[in-house]
Amino acid sequence: MPQLSLHSPVGDLTVTEEDGVIISLDWGWVPAEWQNRTPLLERAVDQLNRYFDGEIGDFDLPLDPPGTAFQKKVWSEMLKIPAGQTKSYGEIAKILNSAAQPVGTACGANPIPIIIPCHRILAAGGKMGGYSGLGGLETKTALLRLEKALPHEQQQLDL
Numbered sequence: 001m002p003q004l005s006l007h008s009p010v011g012d013l014t015v016t017e018e019d020g021v022i023i024s025l026d027w028g029w030v031p032a033e034w035q036n037r038t039p040l041l042e043r044a045v046d047q048l049n050r051y052f053d054g055e056i057g058d059f060d061l062p063l064d065p066p067g068t069a070f071q072k073k074v075w076s077e078m079l080k081i082p083a084g085q086t087k088s089y090g091e092i093a094k095i096l097n098s099a100a101q102p103v104g105t106a107c108g109a110n111p112i113p114i115i116i117p118c119h120r121i122l123a124a125g126g127k128m129g130g131y132s133g134l135g136g137l138e139t140k141t142a143l144l145r146l147e148k149a150l151p152h153e154q155q156q157l158d159l
Helices: 039-052 069-079 089-095 100-108 137-146 152-156
Strands: 003-006 013-018 021-027
Touching: 003 039, 013 039, 021 039, 069 089, 069 100, 089 100
Parallel strands: none
Antiparallel strands: 003 013, 013 021
């Protein structure tokens, strides 16, 4: 499977493609011999760099994350949340006629974080909840700050 790595403000990232779609984004750098520049991976890396530079908020890439039918429904709802906005686990659960805990579990299983914006899902009352990416809540906070999705006072705090 073709993979391509990039440096980002939240750590090194590697994007993986299979059959013309993005299937994962992982923290870490793969060795040069494993990397393969395809048009799709170059487009993904370009969009990620533009995202981190604040030029774009959302991505336009073909995605096919591996997961259960329920996980895919949760991830689909995440993709509907525009940059700069958030929803709660409970709000997503209500849309899917589910409970908040399975939504949180699906968020934690998201194989394409950042691009599928699980960081835009918060706990009740605007609390951060969790984040399974490298750096945990620090990374989630950094992504939300980048998108200016935190309340003004939290934008200023060093969480």
